[in-house]
Amino acid sequence: MTPRPELLELACSRAAALVLVVCIAFFARDLLAEGNPLPPALVVVAAANNAPASDAGGALSKLRSLAGGNDTAEEFLPLSKAFKVDVKVKDAHTLVAEFAPADSYYLYRDKIGFAMSGETGVSITKVGLPRGEMKSDPNFGDTEVFHKPFQAVIALDRRQVRDVTPVSIEARYQGCSEKGLCYPPAKKTFNLTLAAWSPADGRPVVAGAAPPRSASAEGPPSRAAPPAPRGQELPSVAEGPGLDGSGAHQVLQSGNLWLIGPLFFALGVGLAFTVCMLPMIPILSGIILGQSKNMTRTRGLLLSGSYVMGMALTFAIAGVLVGLSGKNIAAALQNPWVLGGFAGIFVLLALSMFGFYEIQMPSFIQSKAAEASNRLSGGHVFSVFAMGALSAVIIGPCAAPPVFAALAFVSRTGDAMLGGAALFAMALGIGAPLIVVGASAGTLLPKAGPWMQTINRVFGVIMLALAVWIISPVIPSAVQMLLWSALLIVSAIYLHAIDPLPQNASGFRKLWKGVGVIALVLGVALLVGALSGARDILQPLAGLRGAGAATAEVHATPAFERVRSLSELQQRVTQAGGRAVMLDFYADWCVSCKEMERFTFTDPQVKARMARMLLLQADVTESTPEADELLKHFGLFGPPGIVFFSASGRELEQVRVIGFQPAEKFVDALDAALKNS
Amino acid sequence: MTRAAQLGVVAAVAAVVLAAGIVLRPEARDQTANPIPPASAAAELMSVRLPDLDGRPQALEQWRGKVLVVNFWATWCAPCREEIPAFIRVQDRWAAKGLQVVGVAIDETDKVRPYAAELKINYPILVGGLDGIELARQAGNRLGGLPFTVVFNRQGGAVHSQLGRVDQQKLEALVQSLL
Numbered sequence: 001m002t003p004r005p006e007l008l009e010l011a012c013s014r015a016a017a018l019v020l021v022v023c024i025a026f027f028a029r030d031l032l033a034e035g036n037p038l039p040p041a042l043v044v045v046a047a048a049n050n051a052p053a054s055d056a057g058g059a060l061s062k063l064r065s066l067a068g069g070n071d072t073a074e075e076f077l078p079l080s081k082a083f084k085v086d087v088k089v090k091d092a093h094t095l096v097a098e099f100a101p102a103d104s105y106y107l108y109r110d111k112i113g114f115a116m117s118g119e120t121g122v123s124i125t126k127v128g129l130p131r132g133e134m135k136s137d138p139n140f141g142d143t144e145v146f147h148k149p150f151q152a153v154i155a156l157d158r159r160q161v162r163d164v165t166p167v168s169i170e171a172r173y174q175g176c177s178e179k180g181l182c183y184p185p186a187k188k189t190f191n192l193t194l195a196a197w198s199p200a201d202g203r204p205v206v207a208g209a210a211p212p213r214s215a216s217a218e219g220p221p222s223r224a225a226p227p228a229p230r231g232q233e234l235p236s237v238a239e240g241p242g243l244d245g246s247g248a249h250q251v252l253q254s255g256n257l258w259l260i261g262p263l264f265f266a267l268g269v270g271l272a273f274t275v276c277m278l279p280m281i282p283i284l285s286g287i288i289l290g291q292s293k294n295m296t297r298t299r300g301l302l303l304s305g306s307y308v309m310g311m312a313l314t315f316a317i318a319g320v321l322v323g324l325s326g327k328n329i330a331a332a333l334q335n336p337w338v339l340g341g342f343a344g345i346f347v348l349l350a351l352s353m354f355g356f357y358e359i360q361m362p363s364f365i366q367s368k369a370a371e372a373s374n375r376l377s378g379g380h381v382f383s384v385f386a387m388g389a390l391s392a393v394i395i396g397p398c399a400a401p402p403v404f405a406a407l408a409f410v411s412r413t414g415d416a417m418l419g420g421a422a423l424f425a426m427a428l429g430i431g432a433p434l435i436v437v438g439a440s441a442g443t444l445l446p447k448a449g450p451w452m453q454t455i456n457r458v459f460g461v462i463m464l465a466l467a468v469w470i471i472s473p474v475i476p477s478a479v480q481m482l483l484w485s486a487l488l489i490v491s492a493i494y495l496h497a498i499d500p501l502p503q504n505a506s507g508f509r510k511l512w513k514g515v516g517v518i519a520l521v522l523g524v525a526l527l528v529g530a531l532s533g534a535r536d537i538l539q540p541l542a543g544l545r546g547a548g549a550a551t552a553e554v555h556a557t558p559a560f561e562r563v564r565s566l567s568e569l570q571q572r573v574t575q576a577g578g579r580a581v582m583l584d585f586y587a588d589w590c591v592s593c594k595e596m597e598r599f600t601f602t603d604p605q606v607k608a609r610m611a612r613m614l615l616l617q618a619d620v621t622e623s624t625p626e627a628d629e630l631l632k633h634f635g636l637f638g639p640p641g642i643v644f645f646s647a648s649g650r651e652l653e654q655v656r657v658i659g660f661q662p663a664e665k666f667v668d669a670l671d672a673a674l675k676n677s
Numbered sequence: 678m679t680r681a682a683q684l685g686v687v688a689a690v691a692a693v694v695l696a697a698g699i700v701l702r703p704e705a706r707d708q709t710a711n712p713i714p715p716a717s718a719a720a721e722l723m724s725v726r727l728p729d730l731d732g733r734p735q736a737l738e739q740w741r742g743k744v745l746v747v748n749f750w751a752t753w754c755a756p757c758r759e760e761i762p763a764f765i766r767v768q769d770r771w772a773a774k775g776l777q778v779v780g781v782a783i784d785e786t787d788k789v790r791p792y793a794a795e796l797k798i799n800y801p802i803l804v805g806g807l808d809g810i811e812l813a814r815q816a817g818n819r820l821g822g823l824p825f826t827v828v829f830n831r832q833g834g835a836v837h838s839q840l841g842r843v844d845q846q847k848l849e850a851l852v853q854s855l856l
Contacts, residue, residue, distance in 0.1 A: 076820055076840065108753065135755070143755075174753070180842040181822040182754035184783060184810040 076181050077102055083183070085171050087190040092197035093156050097171055100149040106135070107175035109144040111185065114154055117168045121160035122194065124169075128153040145175075158197060159629070165194045260418065261425040268429020297439055303384050304438020308431030310388025312424050318392075319423030320416045336474040346467035353460030392427065461491050481530035481537055488523030492516040538594055560584060560617035565626035566633050569616065573649045576614040580673050581645040583616045585631065593640045595660050603663035609670040613644075644673035652676050718815040719835035722747070722827065725812060727781065727803035730790050735803055738833070743777040744855045745829040746848070749805070749813045751784040752792045756842050757824040761796055763845040767852070768800045774856050775831070781805045781812070783823060830855050 495516025529540025
């Protein structure tokens with residue numbers, strides 16, 4: 001049944017009318033609210049009315065003029081207008097309180113506090129306030145006040161309750177007017193609903209980082225709190241708590257789509273030049289070169305554009321879903337079956353690269369496309385679109401770290417629109433080079449021929465390597481080593497590593513043989529290592545060395561102390577004895593961690609600096625609740641990750657090290673951490 | 678449905694939404710409230726007993742027969758602190774002729790005592806705590822703001838209340854007319 005047009009029209013007009021009415025109602029409401037302050041004369045008269053009639057006569061005439069200067073009393077706003085307060089949910093672990101003093105009104109910084117009411121199991125861990133302005137008083141000393149709107153970031157402890165939780169938070173504040181009036185301490189209660197969370201979610205970075213001089217929610221905040229180091233000051237007008245040093249993070253926190261869009265687009269363009277894009281090239285070249293008969297620039301542009309749109313929409317849908325669910329799907333994707341499935345897709349793609357079979361569009365689509373080969377067939381565009389959607393599923397897990405990070409951000413905002421738009425922008429960035437290739441109508445793509453065949457094989461090997469890499473977190477390292485060795489050895493055979501070179505072999509032939517022999521030796525080493533019980537992919541033969549050499553190696557890296565839980569960490573950090581603290585997240589299966597240990601921590605420059613710090617290591621090889629909690633606290637999905645704390649126990653968000661860093665770069669991070677302590 | 682019926686529905690919905698918007702207006706209650714202090718407020722203010730700086734309960738009634746200037750203030754209130762020297766001078770000048778200034782601190786005793794000592798406040802201070810603001814509210818201080826000053830005549834009737842700073846000369850003029 002198709003809706004009759006007139007019904008549709010009716011529905012639309014009604015909807016429009018409703019929207020209009022609602023707008024008017026809200027407008028009227030604001031108008032009425034604004035134009036309402038009572039003339040202050042009324043206040044005075046009201047007070048005077050209370051005076052006994054016997055004596056009122058003589059005094060009344062003088063009543064109004066008591067105030068100094070002009071009639072200041074009339075300008076005082078009611079409390080709710082003088083200080084607008086709103087508390088909003090930022091994410092599952094963070095609330096943001098927005099205070100907006102009216103013009104020439106101010107709030108005392110040390111009178112701002114928050115309290116949770118009721119037994120919800122949610123408590124306040126930290127309240128982050130920006131720095132205020134100093135207001136000095138000859139008799140009373142300096143007080144810190146806010147004249148301008150500002151935000152307080154309230155970090156919550158939700159370890160006890162993970163489900164959706166309704167909470168009731170009371171904001172306490174107190175302020176004055178510059179015109180000579182102070183308001184009594186005020187309380188305002190806000191009822192909010194916190195989203196559910198799971199330990200696998202990224203913990204909001206904001207919650208982990210208390211800005212300097214946080215006011216405690218419990219008890220009266222102390223005026224004697226030590227002033228923060230100058231460099232750490234936050235502007236009093238905090239446009240989103242930019243607590244992380246990195247500009248990108250501030251953009252994300254701002255929630256501003258016009259900033260986030262380009263940022264994600266740029267991220268996508270960056271991703272477009274990674275190996276993860278390799279599977280896209282044969283697909284796209286199949287689409288474009290397969291249509292070589294009538295390939296024009298316009299048609300190429302249209303096809304590649306539709307392909308990219310398919311991919312972008314899939315990402316956008318993922319973004320919306322993640323935004324809506326408020327949960328982190330990154331953790332869900334880290335499951336052996338999902339990763340195995342993706343690895344399987346890569347193996348299939350690789351095999352097709354080797355020419356075992358052709359990946360083609362389903363024949364019914366092909367025939368349709370052939371039917372309409374001369375005009376732009378909607379069906380063909382659609383099938384290309386569908387291929388794009390499928391490609392997104394392939395890119396997703398391959399480019400996991402950045403895509404997961406993007407999804408994690410989206411899940412924190414809980415904003416479906418923003419999430420969808422951000423990931424859409426990212427996918428457009430990924431697709432931008434593809435559109436360029438498409439618009440070239442195939443001239444930028446390598447033509448078929450023996451050269452293309454070699455390229456295809458190289459791609460095939462890289463895809464197999466990607467497949468191993470994808471599943472490496474969920475398979476035992478011995479299996480991983482065996483897979484690598486198999487890949488290397490088989491590739492070596494294809495490179496004629498053990499075939500004798502012909503008499504008049506070309507230079508390339510010799511080069512390839514050399515590469516093949518290296519691959520063969522590496523593969524054999526891995527194979528021997530795996531069979532001899534080695535678990536370190538970078539040192540497969542370590543087990544064959546003498547015991548003395550092995551211990552020497554251990555002593556070469558600075559000694560870390562293990563921490564197992566968040567509480568243990570907090571205890572160690574507070575007992576650091578004036579030293580900066582470095583916390584290294586480590587796991588046996590984390591290749592980058594081992595690289596860091598082997599190549600970076602052993603550098604003399606690095607060692608010298610690390611010796612000045614308390615070195616802690618969190619082993620997250622096993623996914624215990626404690627390990628998850630630790631990761632979550634720092635918003636990490638897994639190792640490698642190194643976080644630093646100042647001597648005062650504050651995390652130095654701006655000097656985090658995620659992923660492998662060579663010694664030269666790592667020295668900078670260490671210096672920054674030591675300097676900020 | 679006829680066109681007229683449609684319009685009727687739209688208008689009805691509009692009316693309901695508009696009414697809801699006005700009724701649910703968050704500031705509506707604040708703004709229209711115009712509490713006329715009950716006649717008993719002055720009497721209650723006179724009779725309530727508040728601790729002085731030594732913790733002894735005192736009632737304003739003990740100064741009945743004098744012209745009484747009751748100043749609600751707090752140490753955390755900058756404008757209050759600014760006008761305290763004026764009250765000290767007024768007390769100094771007119772006490773002999775039957776004036777009494779009394780401060781009611783919406784504050785903690787521990788904070789008030791050193792401050793009163795430092796400024797050498799020459800009139801009694803009672804400590805109202807945060808509940809003291811309710812007394813001020815009943816006496817016509819709709820905003821609950823500070824400073825707030827109420828002037829009583831010799832009969833114990835409230836003749837004036839003032840929210841915000843008081844001008845010393847004008848206060849003295851009023852006091853003179855009452856003495």
